[in-house]
Amino acid sequence: MNKQVSEKFENLWEFFPDKLTSDKKYQFNKGSFLDGYCGSNSCDSDFEKISAGFFYLLSGFFGDSNSFNFDEKSKNDIFYYIMIWL
Helix, strand or coil: CCHHHHHHHHHHHHHCCCCECCCCCECCCCCCHHHHHCCCCCCCCHHHHHHHHHHHHHHHHHHCCCCCCCCHHHHHHHHHHHHHHC
16 A cells, blocks of 8 residues: 555544444544535534545545556555455
């Protein structure tokens, strides 16, 4: 995984720490840049928050063809990283 890919996932982990709350629910940090990826500009449910993370990664890697110049194998690897994150 190269630095650009790693940075995208690090940004996401700041909002989605790999921890559960005391009642065994996912812990999401508030005030996220991901709200813009939800339909109402506010991610209210856990599903919306996780979907927003997926769309953030997808648009970051594949949304702008000039952003990342990866070969075909790297693009496949990035897709696998996103799916593993889900």
